[in-house]
Amino acid sequence: AQSVTQPDIHITVSEGASLELRCNYSYGATPYLFWYVQSPGQGLQLLLKYFSGDTLVQGIKGFEAEFKRSQSSFNLRKPSVNWSDAAEYFCAVGSSNTGTASKLTFGTGTRLQVTL
Amino acid sequence: DAGVTQSPTHLIKTRGQQVTLRCSPKSGHDTVSWYQQALGQGPQFIFQYYEEEERQRGNFPDRFSGHQFPNYSSELNVNALLLGDSALYLCASSLFGGENSPLHFGNGTRLTVT
Numbered sequence: 001a002q003s004v005t006q007p008d009i010h011i012t013v014s015e016g017a018s019l020e021l022r023c024n025y026s027y028g029a030t031p032y033l034f035w036y037v038q039s040p041g042q043g044l045q046l047l048l049k050y051f052s053g054d055t056l057v058q059g060i061k062g063f064e065a066e067f068k069r070s071q072s073s074f075n076l077r078k079p080s081v082n083w084s085d086a087a088e089y090f091c092a093v094g095s096s097n098t099g100t101a102s103k104l105t106f107g108t109g110t111r112l113q114v115t116l
Numbered sequence: 117d118a119g120v121t122q123s124p125t126h127l128i129k130t131r132g133q134q135v136t137l138r139c140s141p142k143s144g145h146d147t148v149s150w151y152q153q154a155l156g157q158g159p160q161f162i163f164q165y166y167e168e169e170e171r172q173r174g175n176f177p178d179r180f181s182g183h184q185f186p187n188y189s190s191e192l193n194v195n196a197l198l199l200g201d202s203a204l205y206l207c208a209s210s211l212f213g214g215e216n217s218p219l220h221f222g223n224g225t226r227l228t229v230t
Contacts, residue, residue: 103149
């Protein structure tokens with residue numbers, strides 16, 4: 001069965017500092033990997049996705065993530081955090097076997113707090 | 117271009133009652149998936165609908181059922197509500213078989229069971 005671990009429940013960074021959110025997954029084959037962001041009371045917005053190809057993926061809002069098969073990781077990074085980035089971040093893994101990425105397994109999320 | 121829309125936004129029900137939640141997919145999408153997000157948790161997959169049939173199902177009891185209409189919109193029904201069913205219910209749409217078609221989520225329906 002596939003699973004996702006986000007080791008950091010809560011992270012606080014200063015505005016302008018760099019950010020790295022960790023994600024480790026468990027999946028038997030090549031996974032589909034995603035990062036979503038959720039603001040309070042809102043749905044999830046897709047930041048970026050990895051299906052295949054280049055292991056460094058660029059997303060919206062200046063985020064990027066790197067797929068490392070040897071470490072089963074898909075960490076999210078941003079060089080300079082804005083106050084507006086404060087939110088809950090979810091990593092998710094989907095099956096590449098079904099040809100569709102509807103059945104996702106999510107991690108428990110990392111809450112990002114940004115201080116001024 | 118309208119995204120995924122869900123109704124209602126909030127709902128309060130009593131234990132034992134039944135509830136129906138509604139979802140309209142993003143324009144151009146034909147597949148709808150439903151997720152349950154308990155407070156402080158990540159979303160959990162309930163089921164997926166495509167061509168008006170349930171295609172995949174997560175680890176949820178039969179009290180959870182759904183339907184997809186010819187216009188691709190969908191309903192989630194929950195019978196015999198339990199306190200533990202209180203959660204944010206998220207609908208997501210995508211294009212079936214589209215390898216590069218990730219899920220687009222609505223803002224959810226907050227269900228409170230008292």
